[in-house]
Amino acid sequence: MLKDNTVFVxxxxxxxxxxxxxxQFNNGxxxxxxxxxxxxISRAVDTAEIALNRFLEGVNKKQITTSTEVIDTDSGKxxxxxxxxxxxxxx
Amino acid sequence: MLKDNTVFVxxxxxxxxxxxxxxQFNNGxxxxxxxxxxxxISRAVDTAEIALNRFLEGVNKKQITTSTEVIDTDSGKxxxxxxxxxxxxxx
Numbered sequence: 001m002l003k004d005n006t007v008f009v010x011x012x013x014x015x016x017x018x019x020x021x022x023x024q025f026n027n028g029x030x031x032x033x034x035x036x037x038x039x040x041i042s043r044a045v046d047t048a049e050i051a052l053n054r055f056l057e058g059v060n061k062k063q064i065t066t067s068t069e070v071i072d073t074d075s076g077k078x079x080x081x082x083x084x085x086x087x088x089x090x091x
Numbered sequence: 092m093l094k095d096n097t098v099f100v101x102x103x104x105x106x107x108x109x110x111x112x113x114x115q116f117n118n119g120x121x122x123x124x125x126x127x128x129x130x131x132i133s134r135a136v137d138t139a140e141i142a143l144n145r146f147l148e149g150v151n152k153k154q155i156t157t158s159t160e161v162i163d164t165d166s167g168k169x170x171x172x173x174x175x176x177x178x179x180x181x182x
Contacts (some may be wrong), residue, residue: 012132039130039133040130040133041132041136042130042131042132042133042172045132045157045172045174046172048157049157049158049159049170049172051132053170058096061157064155064156064157065155066136066139066140066155066176067140068140068144070164079136079140081133081136083136085157
């Protein structure tokens with residue numbers, strides 16, 4: 001998968017990320033990866049669900065993975081959970 | 092899987108849910124399902140990651156699924172995303 005097929009979900013309104021995902025598929029992407037960390041994880045799930053239920057035809061959830069990343073902060077290292085949801089065009 | 096092997100994650104501190112998951116495995120459960128909706132989804136991922144990385148030996152993520160649930164509220168029906176993370180003992 002190419003790097004530019006990844007959408008990083010942060011603190012903006014969820015429809016911004018939905019639009020980014022839909023645009024990638026409309027531009028011919030076969031797979032789009034939605035990634036988020038920490039509190040944005042729930043918004044990443046919203047992004048995938050809204051994109052699939054309302055906008056995308058012939059696209060499925062291919063894989064969902066969660067992991068723990070170590071982040072450097074001013075007060076030392078801390079762990080943060082992350083999620084990756086891969087959507088893939090079928091047929 | 093029995094009903095009592097499900098941990099519903101809400102707004103309490105994450106360690107409450109981690110303890111609930113660990114306790115189920117210590118009481119002999121082979122699988123524990125972690126469920127959450129809406130903003131609690133990120134806490135459900137934290138619960139699974141902390142339980143696996145810090146407390147549980149010989150337990151893996153078996154399956155992660157996301158879905159959309161329709162909820163009745165005072166102002167009508169609304170959609171909310173949900174997640175289920177199934178942890179399973181190996182061997």
